Amino acid sequence: MRKMVVLLVAVMMLVGTFNVLAQTAEIDIFISMPEYADPINELIDTYQEEVNNEVEINYETTQSDYPTLLKVKLNSGDIPDLFASTSGKEIELYKEYSYDLSGEPMMDTMLPSVKKAMADADGNGVYGFAIKGNYFGLIYNKDLFAQAGIEKFPETISEMETAIEKLEAEGITPFTSGFSEWWVFKHLFQHFLVAAEDDVQALVRDFENGEASFSDYPVLEDNFFHFVDLVVEHGDNKILESSLNTEISQFATGQAAMVIGQGPWIEDSLIQIDPELNIGFTGYPVSEDPAESQVISGADQAVRVSSDSEDLDAVLDFVNWWYTSDYGKSWFTDVAGVVPPIEVEIPEDYYQIIQEGIKASEEKGSAPLAIIYSTDSFHSAFGEAMQTYVGGNATKAETIETIETKWQEIDGSN
Amino acid sequence: MIFENKKEKYLFTLPAIFMVSITIYLPFLISSYYSLTEWNGIDREAKFIGLENFKTIFFENNQFFDVLIFTGNYTALFMLFSNLFALIIALVLVQKLKTAKLLRGIFFVPYIMSMIIVGFIWKFIFSQGFARLYEITELGLLNLSWLGNSELAFYSVVLVGVWQQLGFYIVLYIAGLQAIPGDLLEAATVDGANIFQKFFKITLPLLGPSITVCMFMSLTRGLKVFDIILALTQGGPGGSTYSATLDIYREAFQYNNYGLGSAKAIIFFIIVLILTQIVLKISRRNEVEL
Amino acid sequence: MKRNSRLKINYFILEVIAIIAAAIFIYPVFLMFINSFKTFREVIIDVIALPQQLNIDNYFYVIDKMNYPRLFVNNILITAVGITGIVAFSSLAAYIIDRSRSRFTSLAFLFIITPMLIPFQTFMITLLKVMNIINLSGSRVGLGIQYWGFGIPMATFIYFNFMKTVPKEIDESAFIDGATTFQTFIYVIFPILKPVTATVIVLDVMWIWNDFLLPLLMVNDSQKTKTLVLAAYNFVGQYNTQWHYAMTAMVLAIVPSLIFFVLLQKYIVKGVVAGSLKG
Structure with missing residues (x-):
């Protein structure tokens, strides 16, 4: 009987030791954003070819369940050298595990707005870097708007209502919503949130502490819900089944004129379906003040360097190279095709949505990225509450109450 | 019955009992301990709070x-x-x-x-x-x-x-x-x-x-x-x-x-x-x- | 023979109904197959229509992207290690539990089968912690060994149910011939259990081959250890807006089990039936 135990344990240990025999410097990358898998693989190959072929780089990516898997890894001591979170509020959550990059050469090229999104709760340090900057706003089909005789894109809610009528008169569905995805709601909501208060970070903190409420801000209590109602009424057939895919196919096949809650990341898929698509991109109408209809820009994702990394130097070399070498700097626009998080020229024939975003922020300024001040834990609860509202299973008052409670429960400091 | 006094009943069930124990019971027991703590799954230390969690489930929500x-x-x-x-x-x-x-x-x-x-x-x-x-x-x-x-x-x-x-x-x-x-x-x-x-x-x-x-x-x-x-x-x-x-x-x-x-x-x-x-x-x- | 011809017609109607039901039943799988041969545009425009031409570009692309042969080897290795342990340990345990009915064995039985009721999600973090300590995480063989623990409860339950139907006289006569308990098990009982073993193997191959959450936790780290379903899952996540590739990846993930099933279908059914008939 004892022999059996010894044998079993021995077999396991033997299997175990085979796994431990590790190589030299090794960088384990485990980040979300699988849509950039190909560019990142190319980046890694270039690094190994041109700079350092000694280092072994394991790159893994997943979208669904990323936070779950990350937590499991952190807890079991199997911490990836590079891992991801959202920026802003979540910087603090994983601060214990993150290396402060503020003394690194990559600071020279990193945009100030990106640095700010990577600071901890007290505004200190740079606990991550971005793979991309981003724009958030309303994507629309310029040709369909022209067809409906709308010359100027609506900047106020009443202009939007008129535009909806004109579009529908032409038999065009005004919106496609993606309301089955919880994160579409956070992308939409932030445009109203930044219109509610200049210092949006302070406003979010007040919500977390239960010191702010929707009723103080008509733009949240009335305009936001009114806008959601408009989308429900003039949008997809099965509104709560509408997903990212629905939005892409509805919009790219010319069946819907506007896309809710998306940004530059969908352009590749749109162009694949219809290369001739004439895409516009601008802020949401959030009130009767045209000046408040702005695009939002900023870095919403953060890649973190593990402070416990066994090969910290190798990891830092790699990320500094990413941000400062010639190849690394051109990677953002030439290979990945993203909004660069560094100071670099944008090519002239770049993505339509990004160009439109740049144009819009030059003309009317851009609003700060509000979603980063709340965690995705809260946002998914927020999305769920909004889905319940959209499905008609909760009134506006009940929905607001749920959101206010969840905000305190999940993101508030107990 | 011929099996009554044999050690085989222990020996033959042992591998099954052992494997089930380390892959299921042990992790489950450790998890049970965490049910008595407040822990976000990220911090390195969990805080012991007794039966608070059960109270929350039964009475608050x-x-x-x-x-x-x-x-x-x-x-x-x-x-x-x-x-x-x-x-x-x-x-x-x-x-x-x-x-x-x-x-x-x-x-x-x-x-x-x-x-x-x-x-x-x-x-x-x-x-x-x-x-x-x-x-x-x-x-x-x-x-x-x-x-x-x-x-x-x-x-x-x-x-x-x-x-x-x-x-x-x-x-x-x-x-x-x-x-x-x-x-x-x-x-x-x-x-x-x-x-x-x-x-x-x-x-x-x-x-x-x-x-x-x-x-x-x-x-x-x-x-x-x-x-x-x-x-x-x-x-x-x-x-x-x-x-x-x-x-x-x-x-x-x-x-x-x-x-x-x-x-x-x-x-x-x-x-x-x-x-x-x-x-x-x-x-x-x-x-x-x- | 009027009665006979009426019976024939009845059977014919029954057969037609059964075929229609089966066709509707399997339609989703069929839809997945045809969409895997379409281009992106075709999928978006009409998901029901047959592909305009049998386009296998999707397959070349996905097989190359997923590193399919490697995944295939990983799956085989993990499944083989898992099955071996499950069959050996479960049959052994079920045998002695049935034959030696004592307080210990009934407690052991309860102890072994109870985990069927413990939801895996409730201890997955701590499981990875334990597996890291004994170095079973992150490797294919290690994952296979873990399946012993997760597969034994149900396999023991199945073996035990069939063991009850094997007459005790069989082992008694072996004992009289001077065999030890272990010899009796190996040479007499285990061969009798063969049909049940076939059932256990088939059921567990299906399960391990297709398992998702455990491999996700244990071997998702590296291309070298990934399983087929994981790769398909990641692939669908990565290309979730490109249904044609997603469908292809899914087809590729299920085709091996489909072949396995088609080849062994007779054996599966036979195994189950033979086991039951022993009663």
């Missing part, structure tokens, strides 16, 4: 009860449909049909597919497939929002769950049916029994062991439903399709309340334990030994 009701409803329908349809199809497929073998194979196909993939396929069917089929057939049923309406989403999840598992129960029932001695049924025919009498008086009672196994399997699988919902609705719309396991998962990983999630897990485990014991007792009593 009835969300977990909603989830348990959903799981109960799901399991009930899942058990009913899986066993009913499997039995009916099995009864047909043991007849002398030319295509019986092929059809058996077809019904088993979904069972050999990963549940995650099954979920993805059905998501595609419910959205893209149904929309196109509606355009062609104009069947109103196809134009309903099967994943977008919270009540319909429940039935969609049940449908996909049953669809995936049906083949397994069909095989078990076919095995049971074929084990019934043909001369018994022939004798009944000679005695003038009609098809229903034969079924209820002979077939069904003799299927006892198969029914026990199928009921037990469908009960535990129904209660633990996870992958399919994850791929199909992710608990939506508006959180209406959270099963107990998915809720535990959400509490621990999405809301960062690992301690609270573990407490829910303990409660859920106890409920499952009680339910399965009851089902086993009942079906064992109704079995007829051959």
Whole structure:
């Protein structure tokens, strides 16, 4: 009987030791954003070819369940050298595990707005870097708007209502919503949130502490819900089944004129379906003040360097190279095709949505990225509450109450 | 009996006991400890808070009860449909049909597919497939929002769950049916029994062991439903399709309340334990030994 | 023979109904197959229509992207290790539990089968912790060994149910011939259990081959250890807007189990039936 135990344990240990025999410097990358898998693989190959072929780089990516898997890894001591979170509020959550990059050469090229999104709760340090900057706003089909005789894109809610009528008169569905995805709601909501208060970070903190409420801000209590109602009424057939895919196919096949809650990341898929698509991109109408209809820009994702990394130097070399070498700097626009998080020229024939975003922020300024001040834990609860509202299973008052409670429960400091 | 005083009863069960202990009981015990703590799953230290989590579940928030009701409803329908349809199809497929073998194979196909993939396929069917089929057939049923309406989403999840598992129960029932001695049924025919009498008086009672196994399997699988919902609705719309396991998962990983999630897990485990014991007792009593 | 011809017609109607039901039943799988041969545009425009031409570009692309042959080897290895342990340990345990009915064995039985009721999600973090300590995480063989623990409860339950039907006289006569308990098990009982073993193997191959959450936790780290379903899952996540590739990846993930099933279907059914008939 004892022999059996010894044998079993021995077999396991033997299997175990085979796994431990590790190589030299090794960088384990485990980040979300699988849509950039190909560019990142190319980046890694270039690094190994041109700079350092000694280092072994394991790159893994997943979208669904990323936070779950990350937590499991952190807890079991199997911490990836590079891992991801959202920026802003979540910087603090994983601060214990993150290396402060503020003394690194990559600071020279990193945009100030990106640095700010990577600071901890007290505004200190740079606990991550971005793979991309981003724009958030309303994507629309310029040709369909022209067809409906709308010359100027609506900047106020009443202009939007008129535009909806004109579009529908032409038999065009005004919106496609993606309301089955919880994160579409956070992308939409932030445009109203930044219109509610200049210092949006302070406003979010007040919500977390239960010191702010929707009723103080008509733009949240009335305009936001009114806008959601408009989308429900003039949008997809099965509104709560509408997903990212629905939005892409509805919009790219010319069946819907506007896309809710998306940004530059969908352009590749749109162009694949219809290369001739004439895409516009601008802020949401959030009130009767045209000046408040702005695009939002900023870095919403953060890649973190593990402070416990066994090969910290190798990891830092790699990320500094990413941000400062010639190849690394051109990677953002030439290979990945993203909004660069560094100071670099944008090519002239770049993505339509990004160009439109740049144009819009030059003309009317851009609003700060509000979603980063709340965690995705809260946002998914927020999305769920909004889905319940959209499905008609909760009134506006009940929905607001749920959101206010969840905000305190999940993101508030107990 | 010859085995009474032998050490083999320890020796032969030991590997099984050992493996089950380190892969299941040990992690489960450690998790149980966390149910007494406040821990977000990220910090290096967990804070001991005694029974606070259980207090929260029972007295402060009835969300977990909603989830348990959903799981109960799901399991009930899942058990009913899986066993009913499997039995009916099995009864047909043991007849002398030319295509019986092929059809058996077809019904088993979904069972050999990963549940995650099954979920993805059905998501595609419910959205893209149904929309196109509606355009062609104009069947109103196809134009309903099967994943977008919270009540319909429940039935969609049940449908996909049953669809995936049906083949397994069909095989078990076919095995049971074929084990019934043909001369018994022939004798009944000679005695003038009609098809229903034969079924209820002979077939069904003799299927006892198969029914026990199928009921037990469908009960535990129904209660633990996870992958399919994850791929199909992710608990939506508006959180209406959270099963107990998915809720535990959400509490621990999405809301960062690992301690609270573990407490829910303990409660859920106890409920499952009680339910399965009851089902086993009942079906064992109704079995007829051959 | 009037009665005979009426019976024939009845059978024919029954057969037609059964075929229609099976066709509807399997339609979703069929839809997945045809969409895997379409271009992106075709999928978006009409998901029901047959592909305009049998386009296998999707397959070349996905096989190359997923590193399919490697995944295939990983799956085989993990499944083989898992099955071996499950069959060996479960049959052994079920045998002695049935034959030596004492307080210890009934407790052992309860102890072994109870985990069927513990939801995996409730202890997955701590499981990875334990597996890291004994170095079973992150490797294919390690994952296979873990399946012993997760597969034994159900396999023991199945073996036990069939063991009850094997007459005790069989082993008694072996003992009289002077065999030890272990020899009796290996040479007499295990061969009798063959049909049940076939059932256990088939059921567990299906399960391990397709399992998702455990491999996700244990071997998702590296291309070298990934399983087929994981790769398909990641692939669908990565290309979730490109249904044609997603469908292809899913087809590729299920095709091996489909072939396995088609080849062994007779054996599966036979195994289950033979086991039952022993009663």
